[in-house]
Amino acid sequence: MPVIERHAAPLRQQVLLLLRDEILEGRRAPGERLRENDLCAAYGVSRTVIREVLRQLESESLISVIPGRGPIVAVLTKREIESLYEVRAALEGLAAALFARRASAADCARLIDHHAAMTAEYLHGTLASREESKSEFYRILLAGADNDVLSDELSGVHTRIGLFRRYAFLDDDRVAQSFEELTAIVQATAVDRDPVAARATSEHHIELAGRLAVLEYERRVTPEGGLVHLDEVAV
Template sequence: MSIDAIRRTAAPLRTEVVNALRRAIVAQEFAPGERLVETVMCEKYSVSRTVVREALRQLESEGLVTMVPNRGPEVATLSIHDAESLYEVRRALESLAGSLFAQRATDAQCTALVARLGEIKAAVVSADAEKRLAAKDGYYDVLFAGTGNSEIARMLRSVHARTQMLRNLSLAAPGREAMTIAELTRITAAAAVTRDPQEASAACEEHVRNAAEAALGEMRKLNAG
């Protein structure tokens, strides 16, 4: 096998491990502050240390993993200040994304956004945490693609990866899950049905603001305890 062929084989494998480890961190299979032992990762994902190290470096660049001197890689821990900063950025970018989607998305993308909302509703009914996460990710993939702006999509995916670590805290707030569905329904109607940029922007901003309030509220309760 040529060097180029080996590289092409290794790259998709690394991507698979990055995606799998990212999902595990977001789903809190690995808790904030928990060490990510290379030998354990190799066994869990059936890959070499080289692939694991490359995956960890990628996740470090996304802010999901922290390299601690004399200890090694561990799952990043977000402070309240970190979370506030992330939600501020997410609110601004997602508001812009909603507006751009309403202006630029194709008819097929609008149809897809409505379909993804249906998948989120079905996932919530199923009470399957992994299915909920996948459905929400699918929704945002369509929303970001419809902006026609790859830079917004790139930045938002990075921010989302980190705020997803707080999703369980956000959903722990009473009534938050039902509110999330209502908020996403408003976003979808404005962005994909009526194609109203101003309303889509406002709906996205409201959704992120409410998610932030819920997550930060739960964080403060934990700190107070």
């Protein structure tokens, strides 16, 4: 049973973080039903807390509420995944271009240094270290881009992509290719300070990641290799 601290953060926030992590880490599979009674028992909290948490996760598009069935872990269609990556490519391309134009010398040094550290943490690391290393890369990039609206919009996209993003970190060949693409982004943004090249290299990276995301999600979500649709989810 997850450990809930009664005197730390509010119960709702603790349960929200735990359940969100379970979904994003794949411990709760796409299409899995989220029964209130089971969740109350698992976390040792009231229905009121669970309902508040489920409403928040629904607002983040991590769960869907199916009439007559209740909440389930969100299941995405191929088109939804493609759409997410189209938006992600546009936003991250903009972030890279803004970084190239606005970032300070210290921001550039941070990105270059972190990229160098990624050789161990990303190329030869664990699933967890790869995820954290990539997330830190984007935190530095967005800090240098200095656009809070852009950061907020990307945060929502990254949350939804978290439903299947981890699959990309399981394939060593894709991780190696991804590292080369990140190298090109660092060169364009922090070394050459070229906004046009920065946007192009970032968009290229996300376009390739999007193709893999569709293939991996299709292959892993169902044994047959096809995406589960909401109207096919078992009661």
